Amino acid sequence: SKPAQEETQQQKLTITGASTIAPLVSVLGKKFEEKHPGTRIDVHTGGSARGLADANQGLADIGMVSEALTEEEKKGLKVFLIGLDGVSIIVNKANPIKSMTSEQVKSIYTGKINNWKELGGPEAPITKIHKAEGRSTLKLFLNYFKLDNKFIKADTVIGDDQQGIKVVAGNPNAIGYVSIGSAEYEMSQGVPVKLLALDGVEATTANVANGKFPLMRELNLVVKNSPGKLTQQFVDFAQNKDNYEIITQEHFVPPTKH
Amino acid sequence: MYLLRIIAAFVGVIVVFILVFLMMESMPVLNQVGLLAFLTNDSWNPGDKLYNLTPMLVSTVFVVAGAVVVATPLGILSALFCHYYAPEKIAHFYRRLMELLAGVPGVVYGFWGLMVLIPLINRWHPPGSSLLAGILMLTLLIMPTIALIADASFAGIADEYLHGAISLGLTRSGTIFSLILPIARSELLMGIILATGRALGETMIVLMVCGNIVQIPDSLFAPIRTLPANIALEMDFALGNHRSALFVSGLLLMAISLVLVLLAEAIKDN
Amino acid sequence: MSKKTANSSENLALKNPFELGYTFFLKNPVNQKIVYGDILLAIVVWTVAISVTAIFLCICADLVIHGLSKLSWQFLLSEPENAGREGGIASILVSTLMLLIICLAVAVPLSLGTAILLAEYTSKNHWFGRWLRISLDMLASVPSIVFGLFGNAVFCIILGMGFSILSGGLTLACMILPMLIRSMEEGLRMVPDEYRLGAASLGISRISTLINLLLPAAVPSLIAGLILGIGRASAETAALIYTSGYVDRMPQSWLDSGRALSLHIYDLSMNVSGGDSNAYASALVLMMLLIVIDSLASWIGRQWLNRRLQY
Amino acid sequence: MLPSKTKFKTSAANAQLSQYYLLTDQLSLHYGSKPAFKNVTLTIPRGCITALIGPSGCGKTSFLCCLNRLTDLIPNCSISGQIFLENLNILHPQTDTTALRRRVGMLFQKPNPFPLSIWKNIVFPLREHGYHDREEIEQIVEEVLKDVGLWNEVKDRLKSSALRLSGGQKQRLCLARTLALKPEILLMDEPCSALDPISSAIVEDLIASLRGKYTILIVTHNLAQARRIADYVALFWCEEGTGKLIEAGSVEEIFENPQQPITAAYISGNRG
Amino acid sequence: MLPSKTKFKTSAANAQLSQYYLLTDQLSLHYGSKPAFKNVTLTIPRGCITALIGPSGCGKTSFLCCLNRLTDLIPNCSISGQIFLENLNILHPQTDTTALRRRVGMLFQKPNPFPLSIWKNIVFPLREHGYHDREEIEQIVEEVLKDVGLWNEVKDRLKSSALRLSGGQKQRLCLARTLALKPEILLMDEPCSALDPISSAIVEDLIASLRGKYTILIVTHNLAQARRIADYVALFWCEEGTGKLIEAGSVEEIFENPQQPITAAYISGNRG
């Protein structure tokens, strides 16, 4: 009865990893379950690092990683891109500033500019919101602006994007960087934040999708080099164009071009 | 009796297990860099093998001490209100309220702090996320614990003492300060310790309202990062020594509470 | 006594609702000065009570304003959809209740047993009691996330329960042990010695004394501990992420993963953009659930108390 | 106290206010719906010792509790009728009960020292009543403890818990604590019940020495004692579970010339 | 009890075991380091009523508590010496205390009914002792309540809380609850202290009627009562804060021909 057992084992997939992707994968999982009755997709969070580790050790069938993998990390794993997430600077809606250059962002975060006045805004100290150690958004941000985390002088360190949006919404002098998709959605809901154009490029999901906006991260699923049948099925399902609608719904960008 | 022994031993084993788990997880980094590194390194930067926890330790102590100092009188006064001031119906309502407050998830408090309290403080003294916000929100979190335990202990005070006090013509305040609080002393102390523990270990609220900047606060309005917030912020992304170092934060928290508990025992014995 | 405990709020409480709990212009018999302390304390107590209520109502109002529109039977009875932004919380409610059941079913007997041993069978200075008490107090300050990782390591992996309601419940049980044990123990210690002496002199065994006299007399503290424990368990998020998991499907068994209500609230408000209104509604449901559970707990306690008076 | 028992109308009672110090008029007390005693009309003259006697459960303790409104604290307890202390309407809802209880001290049947040290048991009520001078307090403590014959027994352990005293010692401590406050009226519920003949005699002498300075109402089961120290005696009796006042009068009248057959039977020791 | 007070050596005591029922040998009790009483050697004959008298605080209650090992439950309390109940070494650590306390019933000085209903106060210990037949239990309850004269007062509210009884009623309830268990030995600490003469007489008659069936040790401050009901009397005294046994003997010896001057003074009512 060994094959039968294998069969039943294959009915269940365990997916762990980045909390950013988890809601998306849950929704995908539900849809997959509907299409394949009798299967079960269990999604758990715990961070990208965890996703990688679990996938490597076989604790999970699939790992979720919310950043591009380094060559070393890729060893022994197959990586499937399922979406993109643009990251941009946000400020409170009351802030008159509309765009920013990379230099300005850099100066603000290293403490060279401390007052909005210096950027042509009102006389008010800048409240800088920064991400916590290890987050993929942070790595992306540091890489892009060529900053060293040690020299950044932040006023508030946050964990999740939503927290950043809420802080900025409540503080007219705050600046932060969050997922463009989430920010767009919140703006549409009337939350008083706005996305700044970066180096002249409007921060919109459209610009992320067409590759114009430079600051973005990958949303990946990783699996062992020899995935099981169901695993492969699910990964294919997640990458399927039919499901791009779901990805958009979750305020991410489908990986059209990439 | 034997059953009880077995149960208690079981509980003891669980406690030991958790301690051992913490120790084991923190061992690698402790072996490599030693305990002292956590107090003397230049900064907290596990990526560069710098593990200074002192600022977070100090911040944690500040925020918890602040919360306990504010919440203890509030909690005890609340319980007094239920027992000796409020008419029965109001007391009943108030008690239900405390019970509810005791079960509100940290996220909900944190959320409220984020949306209401922080903008308020920000208007007064930016950036808003601060030691003060942490103290206020933690106060809200632990006050019901103290209030409920105090309430239960007041309920346990025999009527005959109250009757005695009343018939001596003592005022309410006199009865409370000289009789009720001394009688309930040991329970109140226990309540405070439990509440302190809860505040020490609380993650979500401080994570959301304190600002999470690693520094020794120089004022009430300075943002801080506490040890549990540190664990929660970085655990998901930490590997190897970094992860281990986070468990050391956990050990350190227990050390703080050990000091507190021993202190409380000393007070009680005197 | 039972009357007293049931009505304990009546102790010194007012008969006259218009009296605010202090005596107007009471003169000191010796120096004939008006006693201000009493008035002051009354004012302070009422102020505290009113402001605490006000703050609480603020939070509540916040929840109600944002959450009430979403709240309906539909919301309670349907499954979450679209990562929880839409749909209801039926499966999450069930998971939460299952978690609480496991947690309490494990923690209550353990802590009751330990509290009894500590309070009735070991002297206050016995080494075992002393150490257990100290380590429990220490345990109370361990961050919940560490409990989560502990539970993950022990229950999920070593004991092979995987991400499941069972391992989540057990982890919660470990977490609330200190709270339960310590308050129950102090409650038992508060019971006057005369009952113990009286029972002993009638040749009543200690077990029976405990069940019939001491535990009922300690009911207020037992309930307080229980309610604190329930509160803490139902408010927990961090520990559950690593143990009972994130899956928001209706759990089929104790070994299924299931998402707790507080975790759902956390995820919706912190991780899912556009989840706020459902987060509010879920928080509202959690509060109502707590009201129900807490009332149930004290009702059971009081029932037990009253049973003693029966024939 | 009136030589013969008379039931006043309220108006009549008011007229007598100046003459009689403490006065109850048609006082009844119910626990729930069960009456503990009914229609007790009694006057207690100033500066005298009045003894309440009667069988167990006839409402003596309940009666005392009315006089300082301690009944407020007993759930389900309701009073009807009137009580006047000079011009003060004790049962009026607006009466300041704390002030009243400072005037009317009470000693309980079951001694209830606070679970504090012996010293604190006496000193903390004193402080509350406005004594702050350390020396004066020390002096008062010593004095009252000597008065009740407890000083020698406890002088070297004033700081130890009052719960570790023997039964009689507790009773004397409670008496001392009440006396230290010097209330106008002293209600004593069996102050000598747990005392040996020697201590009992000391307390009795003490009570007798307070005559004139305080108004004392004492419940006692010891008829000989009542006869020795009381000026007036009131006999309660239990009829169908409800207490009532049978007869009241001066000690000679009651003991030598009782008007009611029940009284005669009770004082002669025959069973009712 | 020996006609004249004799101090046994332990060996001598053992020899007398069969003759004397309950026997203490050089019994001392300390609370912490403070002795409550010292070197009490006393024999209590089977089936007789022995009265303990003495001033307040001289260790009578403490002495009673030793006899059923209730002292085990009192913190800081240590005993030295020996107590034998027939062949049972009471103070031996291996003695089954629950069984012992079933043989040796005790009534406390301060009545301590359980916070249960009146009915349950009696029935709960009965059930514990193995009575399960409902009818038998009902009969026993009625019988003991009648014995202590409480039946008429409480028969229509057996289900209400025992804490709502009057002082004397509580005391009688506690007595009833102890009697219901029919222990071999009854230790009674001032069973009549809160009782009026009538109830007191009822209880006294009851105790007297138990003579021969039970062995009774009664603490009383009422010398007349001791004289009326006791067969033997033991006088405790307090010297420098420590209790000791002054004299013990038959009631006639003590009251008519006391050997010790203290005894003579005490029974004549002069102050020691």
Ligand SMILES: Nc1ncnc2c1ncn2[C@@H]1O[C@H](COP(=O)(O)OP(=O)(O)OP(=O)(O)O)[C@@H](O)[C@H]1O
């Ligand atoms: N709290 C209470 N609730 C209900 N009934 C009570 C309460 N207290 C006393 N009683 C009942 O009221 C009656 C009178 O009680 P009270 O204590 O006044 O008697 P007493 O005269 O003091 O008797 P004793 O001499 O035994 O102390 C008794 O029948 C008693 O059972």
Ligand SMILES: Nc1ncnc2c1ncn2[C@@H]1O[C@H](COP(=O)(O)OP(=O)(O)OP(=O)(O)O)[C@@H](O)[C@H]1O
């Ligand atoms: N738990 C205790 N701890 C310390 N000392 C105690 C304790 N109980 C009693 N004592 C002391 O021991 C002595 C003897 O007390 P005990 O109760 O035996 O006296 P007693 O003869 O019963 O007096 P009474 O007639 O007043 O009841 C007293 O001086 C008392 O203060």
Ligand SMILES: [Mg+2]
């Ligand atoms: Mg009485």
Ligand SMILES: [Mg+2]
């Ligand atoms: Mg005694």
